[in-house]
Amino acid sequence: MTTLPARFRDWFDAQGWQPHPHQLALLDQTEDHLLIAPTGGGKTLAGFLPSLIDLSGQPHQGLHTLYVSPLKALTVDVARNLNRPIADMALEIRVEDRTGDTPSARRGVSASIRPRFC
Secondary structure: OOOOOHHHHHHHHHHOOOOOHHHHHHHHOOOOOOOOOOOOOOHHHHHHHHHHHHHHHOOOOOOOEOOOOOOHHHHHHHHHHHHHHHHHOOOOOOEOOOOOOOOHHHHHHHHHOOOOEO
């Protein structure tokens, strides 16, 4: 099982949290997986932690991770939950959410300044 990079370990410590075993286990995975955990069990972070670590360690051009949600409210929650560690660790990662309500002007900005997560 991979250990967290120091920057991420320090972030967990600052929150007073310990990473869940399933969050660490997914760091080593290269294939598709199904994660089932209770509400508040860290599924969002488990799913995106490998991408956050990858993007924090090396420059990347273009879209890195695409998440498709069946619900607009879930899209908003996921973006909020990603932006918290990104802001806390001052990671240079841009997250953007789009729905059918996203104004065309905002979509146009996205085309010229690519997010890393969408």
